[in-house]
Amino acid sequence: MQRAVIILRAKDIQFEVTYIDLREKPDWFLEISPHGKVPVLKVDDDVLFESNAIAEFLDEVVPPRLHPEDPVKRARNRAWTDFTPSWSGAFGKVNYAKTKEELDEALEALPKVLDRVEEALVVERGNDGPFFNGPEICLVDAAYAPSLHRFMMIEKILHTGALDSYPKIQAWSDALLADARIKTSVPEDFDEAFHSALERRETYAATLMESAAAAE
Ligand SMILES: N[C@@H](CCC(=O)N[C@@H](CS)C(=O)NCC(=O)O)C(=O)O
Incomplete structure (x- = not known):
């Protein structure tokens, strides 16, 4: 998702972003995302999926070209x-x-x-x-x-x-x-969400975060 947003920003394209809770994917998302994965890009009535395909599409249709000319x-x-x-x-x-x-x-x-x-x-x-x-x-x-x-x-x-x-x-x-x-390619609560994911996944990093917090 972040990669697509970086490209949209680099090209100054107006867009709306909807973040998906991947642990609880909404039905409307599963209907449009062939592999049930993010990102998907909706362009009018068309839905594109796979980061590479989305990146190449955006680069073809909206200047400036981010790929080299050569x-x-x-x-x-x-x-x-x-x-x-x-x-x-x-x-x-x-x-x-x-x-x-x-x-x-x-x-x-x-x-x-x-x-x-x-x-x-x-x-x-x-x-x-x-x-x-x-x-x-x-x-x-x-x-x-x-x-x-x-x-x-x-x-x-x-x-x-x-x-x-x-x-x-x-x-x-x-x-x-x-x-x-x-x-600006991540949501405002990105740091918090990333740290929560580290905790939820019971990572070693999360145990260090907990020890540091306990020592404060
Ligand atoms: N090859 C795909 C991979 C996309 C992908 O793995 N997305 C992850 C998030 S980074 C996802 O949606 N995972 C949810 C799932 O697999 O259920 C792409 O580059 O777009």
Whole structure:
């Protein structure tokens, strides 16, 4: 959902957003979402689903173009967007680890994705950024920002230092999270909702949050 909202904001498109309680999906949502998943985008009477399809649609119909004009660069951007399930899966294992052991295991696996993206930021870009392709935000930024956003929140609790040896990713993350289009891509109660999800999922991060609160 956040990724679609970032793109809508980057293109200054007027929209209304309805957040869905995924534990209690309303019937009207299940009727329009073929896989019962978010996001879906309703455009007049048409319903689009799957983040990649929605992103590509928005980029085709509303300027400014967020994809590179060069077809080779565009294909490589698409390839890096296709890598996001591996990327967000690896971060998800850190965020939602239930025990210290699970956390350590997840942190040990994280360099597998971090190494590849750090290298991509060096090799693909050839400039100082701050975004994936350079000075302008692009669809790859919109795809990676949600995981970085959640991880930086987790980092305030876990202090893993996982990005310390990845200066390009750290700088990219800083630029993304400082950007108004990304800052305003989540609901106002996002921090609270994320922390509640950590508690509900009985994560290791939630136990640290509880200990910190008890010590205050
Ligand atoms: N491949 C889909 C994945 C969407 C997806 O997994 N959405 C999650 C939330 S991030 C969801 O709706 N989960 C609810 C469920 O699976 O029941 C996309 O990129 O749009």
